Amino acid sequence: MAVTDIEIAGVEKRYGEHVALARVSLTIPAGQFVALVGASGSGKTTLLKTLNRLITPDAGAIRIGGEDIGAGPPHRLRRKIGYVFQEVGLFPHLTVGENIAVTPRLLDWPPARITARVEALLALVALPVAMASRAPSELSGGQRQRVGVARALAAEPGILLMDEPFGALDPLTRDALGTDVRALHDRLGLTTVMVTHDMAEAVLLADRIVVLRDGAVVADGAPEDLARSVADPGVRDLLDAPRRQALRLAARLGGGQ
Amino acid sequence: MSEAFALLPDYLAWHVLLSASALTLGIAISLPLAVAASRHPRLRWPLLAGAGLIQTIPSLALLALFFPLLLLLSRLTESLTGHGFSALGFLPSLLALTLYAVLPVLRTATTGLMGVDPAVREAADGVGMTPRQKLWRVELPLALPVIMAGVRTAAVWTIGAATLSTPVGQTSLGNYIFAGLQTENWIFVLFGCAASATLAICADQLLGLMEAGAARRDRRRVIAGGAGLLIGVAIALLPLVSFGKPAGYTVGAKNFSEQYILAELVAGRLERGGAHVVRKEDLGSAVAYRALAAGEIDVYVDYSGTVWTSILGRTDNPGREAVVDALTKELRARDGVVVLGSLGFENAYAFAMRRERAAELGVTSLADLARLAPRLKLGSDIEFLSRPEWKGVDAAYGFSFKREIRYQPTFMYRALASGDVDVISAFSSDGRIAADDLVVLTDPKGALPPYDAVVLVSGKRAGDRKLMAALEPLIGKVSVEAMRAANYSVDRDGDKATPAEAARALEAALN
Numbered sequence A: 001m002a003v004t005d006i007e008i009a010g011v012e013k014r015y016g017e018h019v020a021l022a023r024v025s026l027t028i029p030a031g032q033f034v035a036l037v038g039a040s041g042s043g044k045t046t047l048l049k050t051l052n053r054l055i056t057p058d059a060g061a062i063r064i065g066g067e068d069i070g071a072g073p074p075h076r077l078r079r080k081i082g083y084v085f086q087e088v089g090l091f092p093h094l095t096v097g098e099n100i101a102v103t104p105r106l107l108d109w110p111p112a113r114i115t116a117r118v119e120a121l122l123a124l125v126a127l128p129v130a131m132a133s134r135a136p137s138e139l140s141g142g143q144r145q146r147v148g149v150a151r152a153l154a155a156e157p158g159i160l161l162m163d164e165p166f167g168a169l170d171p172l173t174r175d176a177l178g179t180d181v182r183a184l185h186d187r188l189g190l191t192t193v194m195v196t197h198d199m200a201e202a203v204l205l206a207d208r209i210v211v212l213r214d215g216a217v218v219a220d221g222a223p224e225d226l227a228r229s230v231a232d233p234g235v236r237d238l239l240d241a242p243r244r245q246a247l248r249l250a251a252r253l254g255g256g257q
Numbered sequence B: 001m002s003e004a005f006a007l008l009p010d011y012l013a014w015h016v017l018l019s020a021s022a023l024t025l026g027i028a029i030s031l032p033l034a035v036a037a038s039r040h041p042r043l044r045w046p047l048l049a050g051a052g053l054i055q056t057i058p059s060l061a062l063l064a065l066f067f068p069l070l071l072l073l074s075r076l077t078e079s080l081t082g083h084g085f086s087a088l089g090f091l092p093s094l095l096a097l098t099l100y101a102v103l104p105v106l107r108t109a110t111t112g113l114m115g116v117d118p119a120v121r122e123a124a125d126g127v128g129m130t131p132r133q134k135l136w137r138v139e140l141p142l143a144l145p146v147i148m149a150g151v152r153t154a155a156v157w158t159i160g161a162a163t164l165s166t167p168v169g170q171t172s173l174g175n176y177i178f179a180g181l182q183t184e185n186w187i188f189v190l191f192g193c194a195a196s197a198t199l200a201i202c203a204d205q206l207l208g209l210m211e212a213g214a215a216r217r218d219r220r221r222v223i224a225g226g227a228g229l230l231i232g233v234a235i236a237l238l239p240l241v242s243f244g245k246p247a248g249y250t251v252g253a254k255n256f257s258e259q260y261i262l263a264e265l266v267a268g269r270l271e272r273g274g275a276h277v278v279r280k281e282d283l284g285s286a287v288a289y290r291a292l293a294a295g296e297i298d299v300y301v302d303y304s305g306t307v308w309t310s311i312l313g314r315t316d317n318p319g320r321e322a323v324v325d326a327l328t329k330e331l332r333a334r335d336g337v338v339v340l341g342s343l344g345f346e347n348a349y350a351f352a353m354r355r356e357r358a359a360e361l362g363v364t365s366l367a368d369l370a371r372l373a374p375r376l377k378l379g380s381d382i383e384f385l386s387r388p389e390w391k392g393v394d395a396a397y398g399f400s401f402k403r404e405i406r407y408q409p410t411f412m413y414r415a416l417a418s419g420d421v422d423v424i425s426a427f428s429s430d431g432r433i434a435a436d437d438l439v440v441l442t443d444p445k446g447a448l449p450p451y452d453a454v455v456l457v458s459g460k461r462a463g464d465r466k467l468m469a470a471l472e473p474l475i476g477k478v479s480v481e482a483m484r485a486a487n488y489s490v491d492r493d494g495d496k497a498t499p500a501e502a503a504r505a506l507e508a509a510l511n
């Protein structure tokens, strides 16, 4: 596996007066699983999209494996990075199987390898192989999200970027798929950046949590370190949310257990 | 009816070739434009407005405008490269119809491309497609149902408008309509309309099948519709393939009965000599001569006075023979055109009255007519009062009619018969002069130029002995009575003969 350190240096993005990203600098070593959290509109999606050049920053630089990502045509970069969209964005005119196979086809993989890969990925995201011939419109919201994850992983990327990949899943599948993705991350030695609203998910899956507010990093560290060290009341609130929720749940469901 | 069916393979083949090429070309032009328009808002408005503007030009005018434009271009390329191209027939029709096909496709394709979900478009970028791959693999397939709706509209328009290519010399189903209109053969007109409508409906249905297939992502339907179209076009074009054999003669005709008959007379003689003959009928008056001069038609019959005034711009009248002699010299020098000789009759502008009305008023000449004009009404065809001939005769005699009314020729004769007008501008070889018992007023001042029917041959056929030998026996042999009878057999209301039948009868009467 190539060295896939991601280096974000002073990245800025503005929309008119509005600052979506304010001089964000982060270094993500190869193999790390990073959770990007923050309130709605804090710039999570914007930051994620700058990593595969879906958004071009106004200032700053991004290097992957030491090379500036601005060099070379964007499609070459994107074929090496799996991306799971917040809106999923499956191609409605292609079957589930064709959606998953799209990047391998662009890379001219042999057909047999593609077929095998599609079957393996469907199994990985817990979908029956027969579903490969269905149209995306014939799937449930959660099933579509799983196909989105499978499509991102299809071309065996070294980097996986996920924008709220499990948003529409039921809690059990969400938990299972989250665990599966983490296992996959470990097995394939991926570098993963996942945007999530769910602090519990972030704590459970990630090696490191980065908190954004108004386009700036306000907290950054391993879950256990953050829990100890953060003083900022907003971030504190966010970090404590899972624990508070667990306590409330226990109270409502009866203290018997 | 059976005659109409006999012409169908040829007419249909050309009609299908023309509309299919125009549609294909229109799509090929409008799709890249639609892609540009959907990407760049600044281009969108001018492109759509420009295409919309073209649509507002009447299709007939658009076709007519391409002829002089191409003629100019052809002259230019000829002077630059030594090779011109045909400004008549297929090319102007194709270009005009292509422009017509552009708008509906451009409009719907732009809408369709802009309607693609931005999330899907971003996903195409995200999975690593190049802009070109994104267009072909995502945007166009998703916009296809909408684009197909525009293609259907374009197909129906193109097939309908292709009937209008007849006057610029392109054979199409419009030949039925234009020829039928001139000879008042309403069966022909209806036949042409029905054939063109049937063709349009078939194309629309097959494209509709493709559209439904595209909308439902049902590949079989798309393939079935496409295959149906291809097979249909291939079958329709078969007659053209077999027609391609002997390079033959092209005989031209303007757009009235006598011209159709004379073209058939000429064509018949050539065909009996074993030659392959293509007819280009319904040519506009000026178009016909230019086409001959350019070598796009080989032979047609024109009238000495028309060429004298319209082509040479002369206003004097040195007499019948002098005009033909002068034409022979000048046309040869000017365009290399050979004046083979006069057929022997005149088709002149003539003023005609009902016999008893003329007797009652005591009118025999244009001088008499001028005296009584303030009490009389003149009926004319659509163009006569704007022609140099009318200005000349009016200047010579000083007419001031009570009223001047313009009619279609048929209605002009009816108006004279019913007494709505007292005198009409007729043609001296018109069969209705004898049939309706009309008298032609004499022209003592010789103000109306002579209109001897002359056979004109293009310069490139000047050395063609076979052609000359086939046509020379006609020179001086067609009397005005014989021509009137032939014209009447085509123009009369009942028991109409076709121009080909009339030509056979006329030829039989010569020998």
Ligand SMILES: Nc1ncnc2c1ncn2[C@@H]1O[C@H](COP(=O)(O)OP(=O)(O)OP(=O)(O)O)[C@@H](O)[C@H]1O
Residues within 6 Å of the ligand: A015, A018, A019, A020, A038, A039, A040, A041, A042, A043, A044, A045, A046, A047, A086
């Ligand atoms: N194309 C754009 N034009 C203008 N403003 C934009 C654009 N894209 C994003 N923004 C703004 O930039 C800010 C950051 O947006 P971003 O999508 O990164 O938020 P987010 O953290 O992903 O939010 P959410 O959790 O709701 O998805 C928001 O205030 C948003 O309104």
Ligand SMILES: [Mg+2]
Residues within 6 Å of the ligand: A044, A045, A046, A086, A163
């Ligand atoms: Mg977002």
